[in-house]
Amino acid sequence: MLNELLAAWISRQRWFGGKGRPIDELSIDADVVLAPGLRHLIVAVWQDGSRDRYQLLLGERDDLPDRLAHALIGTIDGVCLYDAAHDPERTSWLLDGMARDEGRSGLRMRHVEGAEIDTSPRSMVLGAEQSNTSLVYGDAYICKIFRRLIPGVNPELEIVTALAARKAPHIARPYGWIEADLDGTGTTLAFMQEFLSNANDGWDLALTSVRDLYASAPEITAAEAGGDFAGEARRLGVATARVHEELAAAFPTAVIETHEIKRMAESFRRRLGRAVAEVPELRPHVSALEDAYHEVELLTDAVPVQRVHGDYHLGQVMRTPLDWVVLDFEGEPGQPLAERRALSSPLRDVAGMLRSFDYAARHLLAGRAEAADLEERAQAWADRNRAAFLEGYAEGGGVIGRADAALLRAFELSKAVYEVGYEARNRPTWLPIPLAAFRPR
Numbered sequence: 001m002l003n004e005l006l007a008a009w010i011s012r013q014r015w016f017g018g019k020g021r022p023i024d025e026l027s028i029d030a031d032v033v034l035a036p037g038l039r040h041l042i043v044a045v046w047q048d049g050s051r052d053r054y055q056l057l058l059g060e061r062d063d064l065p066d067r068l069a070h071a072l073i074g075t076i077d078g079v080c081l082y083d084a085a086h087d088p089e090r091t092s093w094l095l096d097g098m099a100r101d102e103g104r105s106g107l108r109m110r111h112v113e114g115a116e117i118d119t120s121p122r123s124m125v126l127g128a129e130q131s132n133t134s135l136v137y138g139d140a141y142i143c144k145i146f147r148r149l150i151p152g153v154n155p156e157l158e159i160v161t162a163l164a165a166r167k168a169p170h171i172a173r174p175y176g177w178i179e180a181d182l183d184g185t186g187t188t189l190a191f192m193q194e195f196l197s198n199a200n201d202g203w204d205l206a207l208t209s210v211r212d213l214y215a216s217a218p219e220i221t222a223a224e225a226g227g228d229f230a231g232e233a234r235r236l237g238v239a240t241a242r243v244h245e246e247l248a249a250a251f252p253t254a255v256i257e258t259h260e261i262k263r264m265a266e267s268f269r270r271r272l273g274r275a276v277a278e279v280p281e282l283r284p285h286v287s288a289l290e291d292a293y294h295e296v297e298l299l300t301d302a303v304p305v306q307r308v309h310g311d312y313h314l315g316q317v318m319r320t321p322l323d324w325v326v327l328d329f330e331g332e333p334g335q336p337l338a339e340r341r342a343l344s345s346p347l348r349d350v351a352g353m354l355r356s357f358d359y360a361a362r363h364l365l366a367g368r369a370e371a372a373d374l375e376e377r378a379q380a381w382a383d384r385n386r387a388a389f390l391e392g393y394a395e396g397g398g399v400i401g402r403a404d405a406a407l408l409r410a411f412e413l414s415k416a417v418y419e420v421g422y423e424a425r426n427r428p429t430w431l432p433i434p435l436a437a438f439r440p441r
């Protein structure tokens with residue numbers, strides 16, 4: 001009975017990865033009582049012969065107050081079952097558990113060495129619930145509950161705790177995490193960090209600048225328009241280089257030679273193959289993309305590799321009154337953990353952010369009558385901020401040599417190919433944004 005209720009409910013959740021496909025079976029793999037009226041469940045969802053596992057906090061109440069009505073999953077024997085992530089009276093147990101390093105039937109709640117956790121703030125679910133659910137406790141902490149579970153330590157926990165131990169700048173302080181064994185492997189279920197209460201998302205800041213530019217008279221250049229972002233783009237470049245330096249110091253590094261460079265080009269091609277099969281609009285660009293990837297195969301110099309962010313864009317950075325802070329070191333969602341933890345060229349992150357300036361510049365263009373004129377201004381905005389970011393990156397000690405141009409270009413194009421797939425699946429009206437990256441310039 002509970003299984004059926006959960007199957008119907010889970011398929012409607014924003015974070016459920018198998019939307020649009022029928023659920024063949026849902027089973028409960030683990031069910032731990034965390035506190036009175038609060039259970040922690042790991043469920044396995046079977047679709048088309050494949051299995052994904054998700055976690056949920058199951059609340060139980062005899063009467064569900066109105067403020068929790070939206071979280072109702074169903075009623076069994078007169079007991080209301082609901083998503084307790086939305087119930088601050090229940091989620092306070094997670095904070096208490098981490099503060100006291102508690103364990104419950106295989107579920108381990110931990111705090112970072114030396115971190116003092118104030119257990120008084122109550123939580124709210126962060127509005128933009130996407131692939132995960134984030135709980136914000138007062139203005140002190142943000143605890144990300146990873147919904148779809150992949151066995152292993154989450155790269156975000158791994159990286160942020162390693163950088164914090166080095167007292168690295170540009171990261172949000174880690175406080176605690178929750179873990180359990182999945183298939184015999186210690187697996188991160190949740191990760192809690194400092195909440196940057198007085199900070200703005202990089203994407204929102206960039207868009208404010210772009211809007212100003214669109215609203216301004218045509219003769220006004222990107223540099224003259226109000227809300228110029230280039231100073232911030234430069235600072236972000238500096239911060240990015242510093243984070244790369246810290247990652248290289250905290251984790252192993254290597255250099256890859258000719259045959260591994262060829263393998264990298266092959267992986268760009270594989271991604272392209274998959275994306276073309278999914279999105280036919282990519283077809284006219286295949287030959288130009290192949291040429292760009294071939295340039296990589298011709299490289300003769302060794303390429304330095306290290307741990308990187310992996311899914312770097314303006315939505316992953318926040319501007320505090322002091323400086324930029326980098327968030328979400330999880331890598332590209334949906335990729336296998338081994339791939340997300342693999343060493344890579346830091347140019348991959350540089351390329352990700354360059355793409356993001358293009359995104360910010362272009363995303364308001366779609367469907368606007370005056371688009372041709374705006375297109376020019378959008379391009380000017382993107383060019384200016386991309387250049388400023390690269391200047392900052394060099395200023396911060398990041399190295400982009402002349403021989404790196406082919407690799408940087410290939411990373412950028414490959415990111416755009418990934419974005420084409422991402423937009424086709426999630427936001428089809430945004431598809432023209434990454435497609436514009438393939439136009440000859």
Ligand SMILES: Nc1ncnc2c1ncn2[C@@H]1O[C@H](COP(=O)(O)OP(=O)(O)O)[C@@H](O)[C@H]1O
Nearest residue numbers: 130131132142172193194195196201315327328
């Ligand atoms: N430490 C933090 N302080 C303040 N806001 C944060 C923090 N971490 C994340 N956020 C907010 O949550 C949003 C989503 O966070 P993110 O880690 O990118 O989650 P997801 O993996 O679901 O994309 C960010 O764009 C930001 O607005």
Ligand SMILES: O=P(O)(O)O[C@H]1O[C@H](CO)[C@@H](O[C@H]2O[C@H](CO)[C@@H](O)[C@H](O)[C@H]2O)[C@H](O)[C@H]1O
Nearest residue numbers: 203311313314315332333352355356359419422
């Ligand atoms: O933030 P996530 O880890 O969930 O990353 C995924 O979603 C992103 C969108 O939210 C997506 O980023 C793309 O859109 C951004 C604007 O919304 C833009 O700044 C990025 O440059 C662009 O790639 C990201 O690719 C995806 O992995």
